[in-house]
Amino acid sequence: MQLDPRGPRFAAALTTAVLVIVLATGWGWLALAQTVVFAITAADPRRGPYALLYRALIAPRLGPPAEREDAAPVRFAQLVGFVFLAVASAGYLTGAAALGLAATAFGLLAAFLNAAFGLCLGCEAYLAARRLTTRRPA
Amino acid sequence: MDAAGLVVAVAVVVAGVAIGLWRRRTDGRLRAGGRLRTDGRLRTDGRLRAGGRLRAGGRLRAVSGRVLDDAGTEDSDVIESAAAGRPAPPSVPEPPAAGGDRIDPAVLAALGVQPAEATLLQFSSAFCAPCRAVRRVSAEVAAMIPGVQHVEVDAESHLDAVRALGIWKTPTLLVLDADGRVARRATGVSGKPQLIAALGELLPAR
Numbered sequence: 001m002q003l004d005p006r007g008p009r010f011a012a013a014l015t016t017a018v019l020v021i022v023l024a025t026g027w028g029w030l031a032l033a034q035t036v037v038f039a040i041t042a043a044d045p046r047r048g049p050y051a052l053l054y055r056a057l058i059a060p061r062l063g064p065p066a067e068r069e070d071a072a073p074v075r076f077a078q079l080v081g082f083v084f085l086a087v088a089s090a091g092y093l094t095g096a097a098a099l100g101l102a103a104t105a106f107g108l109l110a111a112f113l114n115a116a117f118g119l120c121l122g123c124e125a126y127l128a129a130r131r132l133t134t135r136r137p138a
Numbered sequence: 139m140d141a142a143g144l145v146v147a148v149a150v151v152v153a154g155v156a157i158g159l160w161r162r163r164t165d166g167r168l169r170a171g172g173r174l175r176t177d178g179r180l181r182t183d184g185r186l187r188a189g190g191r192l193r194a195g196g197r198l199r200a201v202s203g204r205v206l207d208d209a210g211t212e213d214s215d216v217i218e219s220a221a222a223g224r225p226a227p228p229s230v231p232e233p234p235a236a237g238g239d240r241i242d243p244a245v246l247a248a249l250g251v252q253p254a255e256a257t258l259l260q261f262s263s264a265f266c267a268p269c270r271a272v273r274r275v276s277a278e279v280a281a282m283i284p285g286v287q288h289v290e291v292d293a294e295s296h297l298d299a300v301r302a303l304g305i306w307k308t309p310t311l312l313v314l315d316a317d318g319r320v321a322r323r324a325t326g327v328s329g330k331p332q333l334i335a336a337l338g339e340l341l342p343a344r
Binding site for chain 2 (some may be wrong): 005019020022023024025026055067070072073076078101103104108112116117119122124126128130135
């Protein structure tokens, strides 16, 4: 599966805005809504709500993409976002606001770095995680 | 409004800008190869970075706080292949010009690196968007300069080598000389001119 790389960038910018609102208001249901968006986008990046918005509103105003990128890193990043926001939603909605705040903050950092700099934090951490979680041969 | 949340949001964005700018500055920089330990950890103490980043007063920037003497006379360690389980060969003195230590030939063979005058050894993973750009630049450089080969390996399926070579992120590009020494290493996407310059230091003048 190949994607127009500007779509995930746009999605990251929207996600950044949503997560700033979540932090500023402590609104657990908005965190849950973002969790659902992450889940749908991880399952199929082309059918994610933000991807649909991008194709309807932004893509027609831009030319065709200069190159396309593989969907695997995008899906992995969305999965990482899903985990963080699932924890955040559980925190906010059960009254553990500090947990919600901390998990949302990590999600915001990742989304902001992706939107502003095109950096994929989850993708970069992937190899380190594999190194640390796979046992060394004795 | 959640005042604490608002403060956290602002702090995260400020931290994000700092991290992003720092990464933009260091991405793809071809650093000195560093030294390899027998326990597989990379040692970079006292080595000049690619840019020769000398601090005011001529002090070397030491990553771990230790600085080797100028001649680099400390014994050279040779990395041991955990997979092959072979004892480390006796250490050989290296000329100061050589960037890093020799990689065990068994490790190189396992990674599919054939003997060549210079090798661009790229570690990639499935979840890695910039790996494609590194692949393109490296393949172009290898096609352009005789004696240079480009080898791309999946980091996940070579975790022993990944540990031994001190690799944490993809893409990481190692520039190896004919003896299998790590002359330079870069994480992220290096520029073609920088890569060609690094290879120019290794290859004999024609």
